[in-house]
Amino acid sequence: MVGRFPYTGISDTHTNIDTLPIAALLAISSDSVVSQLPGPGSVWDETRSTEQEILLGACRCQLTFNGRPTDGITRTCSQPPQCSAVVAVPTRARIPAHEPPRNVTGICKVHSGRSRTGHEQVFYARALTAQTAETDAIRFLVGTQSLRYDNQIHVIDFDDENNIINKNILLHHAGEIWQISASPADKSVFATCYNKTSDSKVMTCAAVWRIPKELQAGSHESPDDSSSNAQSLELLCHLDNTTHGNMACVTWEPLGDGKKILSLADNHLMIWDLQESSTKSVLSSSAALEGKGQLKFTCGRWNPHHNCMQVATANDTAIRGWDIRTMRQIYCIDNAHGQLVRDLDFNPNKQYYLASCGDDCKVKFWDTRNTNEPVKTLEEHSHWVWSVRYNHSHDQLVLTGSSDSHVILSNMVSISSEPFGHLVDDEDLSDQEEGHDEKTKEPLQDSIIATYEEHEDSVYAVEWSSADPWLFASLSYDGRLVINRVPRALKYNILL
Known part of the structure; x- marks a missing residue:
């Protein structure tokens, strides 16, 4: 091998x-x-x-x-x-x-x-994130779901040069993990949404954690180590949702100093400020979703553009944009999907562009300046689509994961920041103005690059590596994490 x-x-x-x-x-x-x-x-x-x-x-x-x-x-x-x-x-x-x-x-x-x-222990998993602040090592965090045993965070490292995988296990005593989000500024800090049982009632809560210092340098357990020798995470603070309901998700301000977090709990949108080395959380602003029925947020995403002053949320079949300075709604796509919206992601390189996926088996791409119709729709999955992610560097590459057990890598070049294969610069514009006899370039065609079928259970999460733009991971409910690379031919086609 x-x-x-x-x-x-x-x-x-x-x-x-x-x-x-x-x-x-x-x-x-x-x-x-x-x-x-x-x-x-x-x-x-x-x-x-x-x-x-x-x-x-x-x-x-x-x-x-x-x-x-x-x-x-x-x-x-x-x-x-x-x-x-x-x-x-x-x-x-x-x-x-x-x-x-x-x-x-x-x-x-x-x-x-x-x-x-x-x-015997039985572990399932649906929470996955790349260690965002780590740009030198390829590292992912996986959270488990178990009702019988202490849940765990698996820190997965991949040594690309030597083709070696290493791991560490950290105990997450708080409860089964539904979502995990890594700090963009401190690679040892992350937040989780987890279930907590109190007075015979189950609540979904959120907390901020730190990886123990002795493991931050990338050390790994020996072959004889097991989960019985695993260390516990250091609890930094709770995000108190006692009066707001069950937490749906937490996400960090993408370009900040790791001190600001967005959380969604039932119909409440909350912005938290972390203080005193992240050991204290203060609710700085909040807003409530109003309307008929029992409205509840399902997911949210911070917009990396506009000085990170906007966020997008989903509830039922609707997508809403918010200005966090006023905590007011700035746009609404009422029937973005035919069924529940599961995930959102902003294009990191092109303003106003947002991807969404849902239980109607579709992935849709929106221009938030004109929300009457999606600019593009993908219908490649045969069941609910749980996760959608833009590549951080090359936004034409889009990952989706579904409960049809498939992961699909798409090339959405026509609506990317490089629709002609490269960014338009001043030299290109001057050449056109001088009337050079060059054929007008047509936008490249969108395509499905690959469908990955290694999973046998619902794929709940897909993530790009923060250290290698050509590498990504997918996680299915049966606890299987699969790491892949973008095909070499496509990589060279994009770079050259």
Whole structure:
């Protein structure tokens, strides 16, 4: 294999799955997640596979290759719930001659790990963020959801030069994590939305946390470490929503000093100022969503343009823009989607452009100056679309994740800041004015670059790396994290 496992001495032929560490699954490849298998009846050449996987919390049962037992590593599950897993490992798996060549992907149902008492733990996950303030290392944070055990934050590092993945586990005792947002200024600080049970009632709360200092330098646990040795997060402050209802999301001011946070709780929009090294939160301003029925926010996003003085929110099928200086609504798209709006994201390089996705299986792109119709609509998913993200550097690249278990990478170049393949500069304009006999450039065509099918459960989150603009991660509910790169051909086409 091109990559190597950092924790265990995995052989070149057969793999002892019991020696793999416990955390979320990661699949890495050089260009795309999959590698092409040789022809029918041939043996898998492991030197052609560029995948690298770590099973974290993976079930040790019924390991199969493309639905068939692999050589010497099949084991019956002895712990409920029984399940099956499929993992691409460097073993000699033969494909029957009557079957056509197929792609090899790393697939595993992440079911269980060991608690400190030796009992099986079951972790699911839906919260993912890149460590925004970290621009030197490729790092993602994943939050788990468990009703029975202490939940965890997994700090996932990918060493791009050596093709190595490392991880740390931090305990999040507060409750199951629904959303996570990293500070843009301090790489050790992040916020979570989590469930809390009090007086037999479940509340969704929010808090700001700090990664322990000894882990901030990028140290990683050894192969023998487990979640029983994990350190706890340092609680900095709570965002008090006692009188406002359940928290839907938290998001940081994108270009600030990490001292301002937007939170949405039921029908309340709140701006918080963090003081005293983020150990104290003060509600600086708020607004309430008014109208018929029980209106509740589902998601929100800070606009990186206009000096970060605007935010966008979604409730039911509507999208609203707000001026945080006056806390008044500045635009409204009443029926932006046919069903619930799930996520929003602003184009980082082009003002006024906003992407949205929802339960109508659509991804829509809006110009907030004219909201009568979307400027573009994608209908590539077959189920609810949970997450949409613009690439931070190359805004024609758009990621979406859906509960159809697919991740789609789209090239929306016609509505990007580079519709002709490059930014228009003064030299281009002067050439046109001088009447040069050059053909007028037509806007490039939008296209679907790739559909990634490594997940087997709903994909709740997709995120671009803050350190590498060509690398992204996706997270599905079964706890599987998949890291991919933009195809090399497209990368060079954009750069050149």
